[in-house]
Amino acid sequence: MVPRAWLPRAAQRTLRPQCSRKPNHRRTLASGKSAGYSYETGEVNGVKFASRDIPGPTTQLALVARAGTRFQVFPGFAEGLEKFAFKSTYKRSSLRITREAELLGAELFAYHSRENLVIGAKFLREDLPYFTELLGEVISKTKFTRHELHEEVIRVIKLNQKSILANTDQMALNSAHSVAFHRGLGTALHPTSSVPITQYLHEQDLATFSQAAYAKPNFAIVANGASHDELAKWVGEFYNDSPATPPKDFPAIETKPSKYYGGEERIAHDGGNNMIIAFPGSGAYTGGHYKPEIAVLSSLLGGQSYIKWSPGFSLLARACSAQTQAHVSTRNLSYSDAGLLTISMEGKASHIREASQAVVDILKAISGGDIMKDDIQKAIAKAKFRTLEAGQNIGTGLELTGAGLVQSGKPSNLDGIAEAIEGVTEDAVKKAAKSLLEGRATVSTVGDLFVLPFAEEIGLHCLLNTQTSARFTMSSAWKAAGLTYNRYLAVAARVVRRSLKEQPRLQAERRGEMDLRFAKWTNGKQGENKSLANANASAMVEGAHDKQQ
Numbered sequence: 001m002v003p004r005a006w007l008p009r010a011a012q013r014t015l016r017p018q019c020s021r022k023p024n025h026r027r028t029l030a031s032g033k034s035a036g037y038s039y040e041t042g043e044v045n046g047v048k049f050a051s052r053d054i055p056g057p058t059t060q061l062a063l064v065a066r067a068g069t070r071f072q073v074f075p076g077f078a079e080g081l082e083k084f085a086f087k088s089t090y091k092r093s094s095l096r097i098t099r100e101a102e103l104l105g106a107e108l109f110a111y112h113s114r115e116n117l118v119i120g121a122k123f124l125r126e127d128l129p130y131f132t133e134l135l136g137e138v139i140s141k142t143k144f145t146r147h148e149l150h151e152e153v154i155r156v157i158k159l160n161q162k163s164i165l166a167n168t169d170q171m172a173l174n175s176a177h178s179v180a181f182h183r184g185l186g187t188a189l190h191p192t193s194s195v196p197i198t199q200y201l202h203e204q205d206l207a208t209f210s211q212a213a214y215a216k217p218n219f220a221i222v223a224n225g226a227s228h229d230e231l232a233k234w235v236g237e238f239y240n241d242s243p244a245t246p247p248k249d250f251p252a253i254e255t256k257p258s259k260y261y262g263g264e265e266r267i268a269h270d271g272g273n274n275m276i277i278a279f280p281g282s283g284a285y286t287g288g289h290y291k292p293e294i295a296v297l298s299s300l301l302g303g304q305s306y307i308k309w310s311p312g313f314s315l316l317a318r319a320c321s322a323q324t325q326a327h328v329s330t331r332n333l334s335y336s337d338a339g340l341l342t343i344s345m346e347g348k349a350s351h352i353r354e355a356s357q358a359v360v361d362i363l364k365a366i367s368g369g370d371i372m373k374d375d376i377q378k379a380i381a382k383a384k385f386r387t388l389e390a391g392q393n394i395g396t397g398l399e400l401t402g403a404g405l406v407q408s409g410k411p412s413n414l415d416g417i418a419e420a421i422e423g424v425t426e427d428a429v430k431k432a433a434k435s436l437l438e439g440r441a442t443v444s445t446v447g448d449l450f451v452l453p454f455a456e457e458i459g460l461h462c463l464l465n466t467q468t469s470a471r472f473t474m475s476s477a478w479k480a481a482g483l484t485y486n487r488y489l490a491v492a493a494r495v496v497r498r499s500l501k502e503q504p505r506l507q508a509e510r511r512g513e514m515d516l517r518f519a520k521w522t523n524g525k526q527g528e529n530k531s532l533a534n535a536n537a538s539a540m541v542e543g544a545h546d547k548q549q
Contacts, residue, residue, distance in 0.1 A: 039401050039411045040228040044236040046244055048405045049221040051228045059128055059225040060394055062120030063135045064402025066253070067213035068113050069187040070335075073251040076157065076197035078112045079190060080206050081213060083153040085110035085119045089141040094148075097134070106131065114177070114185055115335055116403050117213065128226055129234050135221070136238035139214040144207040154201060161193040168446045169346060171267060172274035175444035179263040180278055180340055184256065205250075212246035212253055220405035222398045258338035262440030264455045264462040273349045273447030277359055277460070279436040281332045281339030285417050286404035289337050292420040293428040295387065298341060300371075300379035300429065301362065303328030313378045315366075316343070319358040326351035328359075336407045341436070349451035360437075360459045367434035376426050384421045388414055487536070 039050040072078040086108050087094045101108050106123035119138060121131045164170050174188040191197050212218070216239075223231050246252065260280045281298075283289025302314020304327070311317045316328050325348035333340045343359050345352045365371065390396045391414040401411040441462050443455040455462045497508040516532040 038414075039222070041405065041411060042228070042232055044232055045240060046216040047219075047221065047235055047239045047242065048409065049223075049231060049235050050401050050405060050411055051223040051226050051231045053227055054225045056225050057125055058122065059125045059131075059223060060120065060122045060398065061128070061131055061135065061221070061223045061226070062118050062398040062402065063139065063219055063221055064399055064406065065117045065119075065139075065213050065219035066115065066403075066406050067117035067209075067218070068115040069189055070115050070184045071213075071253045071255070072187070073209060073212075073253065074200040074205070075187075075195050076191045076201050077206060077209050078117060079157055079160075079197075080149070080153055080201050081210060082110050082112045082117055082119075083156055084142055084144060084148070084206070084210075085138055087148050087152075088143045088145060089137050090143060091137055091141060100130075104130070112189075113399070114187070114189060116399055118399050118402070120398065125225060128223075128230060132221075132231070132234040133238045136241070139210070139219070140239075140241040142207075142210065144203045144210070146203050149201065149203045149206070154198065157191065157197060158193075160190050161195075164190055165193060166271050168269050168272040168274045169344070171269070172276045172344070172444045172446045173342070175265045175267060175446065176276045176278045176342060176442050177340065179265050179444060180260055180280075180442040181258055181338070182261055184254070185258050185335055185338060185340075208247055208250045211243050212250060215243045215246045218246070218253070218406060220402040222402045222405075224394045224398065258335065260338065260440075262442045262462055264443045265445070266449050266452075266454075267444075267446045268449050269446050270448075273347060273352055273452060274444075275345045275352050275356055275446070275452055276342050276442075276444045277345075277356065278340050278342045278442040278444070280439065281341035282334055283339045284334045284336055284400075284403070284407075285412050286408045286410060287336040288408075289339065290334075290417070290420070291339070291432070292383075292417070293424050293432040294332055294339065294341055295383040295421055296376070296379045296424045297366070297429055297432050298330050298332045299382035299386065300366070300375060301330040301343060301359075302379075302382075303330055303343070313375060315362045315371075315375065316355075316359065319362055320355045323347075323351035323355045323358075326355045328355055336403065340442075349448040352447075353451060353453050356453055357458045363433050363437055364459075367430055367437055369430055371426070371430075373426060376429060379429075380421060380424055383424075384418050387417050387421065391417075 039052050041048070041050040043049070067078055067081055069078045086097050089097075092100075097108075101121070104123055104127050106121050106127065108121050110117075110119045112118070119135060121134070123131050170189075174192070178186040178188065180186065188195075219242075221231070221235055221239075282291035282294035300314065301316050302312060303316035303320065304314075305312030305317055311321055314330075316330065320326060320328050327346045328343065330341070330343050333342060345355050345359075391400065391412060404411045439461075441455060441460040443460060443462055445452045497505055500508060517529045518532055518535070519529050520527040
């Protein structure tokens with residue numbers, strides 16, 4: 001056991017009396033169903049926190065900030081903030097932080113999702129004061145040095161970019177979000193290699209963004225395996241340096257409501273085949289956009305068996321049993337104010353093509369009522385289990401609870417979610433499937449585009465009628481003018497050349513000069529050689545004259 005004398009500051013903090021200011025915390029009501037994993041929430045000095053005192057010798061502590069890719073003000077900022085976690089601060093070097101964590105037998109972690117940035121640690125229960133202080137130090141006293149940015153942070157980001165180029169699953173998922181939501185939730189989880197991150201990532205701007213991301217209204221502290229009163233004591237002591245409001249001289253973190261668009265994107269890739277069919281899904285329970293029927297529909301579609309030696313009860317598992325080289329799975333990706341119901345297919349291109357058609361056929365069958373009640377009951381039970389399991393899981397529960405505190409001031413009510421799922425009826429599932437088919441789908445395809453189908457080939461609609469009609473109107477404008485396509489290109493090129501300045505215009509016109517001639521043969525005899533340019537001009541004049549008549 002490492003002597004606590006090696007960590008004098010932590011020892012001194014532990015021996016200090018409790019803060020004079022009492023935390024304003026409350027207990028959530030816990031029924032017998034969720035008594036094992038309900039959270040006690042509170043707030044002290046403007047910092048929201050939650051804990052559940054799970055019996056055991058270890059603790060997991062996390063800081064959940066509203067600083068995912070959706071809320072970053074410039075490309076790469078969420079990734080940069082994550083990579084700067086546990087780097088040098090004004091009190092300790094990154095080497096010292098690493099060595100102290102190792103001496104205590106702890107694990108440090110940091111990751112980001114589309115909405116949240118999570119920084120945390122796993123450690124022995126008695127070391128709660130030290131790691132509570134460390135997380136507070138990370139968010140308020142990180143140096144953001146230039147050499148760490150260029151030598152470590154950007155270097156790791158570029159390595160991640162290269163790995164994404166070979167990950168067709170990640171490419172398809174990023175594409176689906178981009179097509180579905182455009183900006184905000186549509187921002188890629190990790191910047192792609194084509195994003196000029198060095199143009200935006202500067203240590204000073206990143207430091208200013210951290211002040212906005214780590215302002216007290218934008219983060220929460222969540223602990224598993226810690227006494228609520230003890231956590232309140234250390235949060236009240238170590239988080240006084242966090243800013244109460246974001247800086248005013250920096251672009252504000254946008255919180256515009258998410259809007260679903262839909263559409264189709266196809267990316268050629270020789271490293272694998274992935275296809276994602278997505279629809280508007282269910283948002284998080286705490287955000288007021290929860291749709292329990294979508295959770296049941298997701299379990300009903302399924303595609304992946306969780307029982308050994310069984311293909312599973314789900315409709316896609318049975319329908320795609322012949323496509324042995326296509327892996328199909330259905331998920332509902334929940335966010336604070338939106339969701340994305342995704343049906344992912346990965347494997348051989350020809351099998352994905354057949355499986356994608358089965359997806360549409362099954363949705364049509366569900367919307368038409370061609371479904372057994374027994375399957376609905378199994379889907380309800382599966383959806384309930386998935387929800388409660390996610391809440392019981394320590395890692396998932398930390399982020400869900402922290403995000404709920406930041407967004408609405410309360411954690412997810414698992415009992416309420418379970419009751420909502422139990423109340424889903426067969427008609428609600430049918431209506432949900434029907435609304436998905438009648439709306440705009442999102443289809444993202446990566447791989448062998450020669451074999452993989454277009455959305456319209458499997459009966460999905462991805463475009464607005466106004467967009468479709470406008471596209472056809474624009475594409476047929478040159479036809480309405482009586483021009484051939486080659487002539488249309490020639491006219492457009494001439495207009496561009498004439499808009500140039502004198503010297504570039506003369507050079508461009510010389511490049512466009514031609515002297516092509518043709519002759520008409522009649523009864524085996526060649527006629528007069530004529531200039532093709534003059535003949536085209538004469539034909540244009542005659543065509544215009546005939547139209548006027």
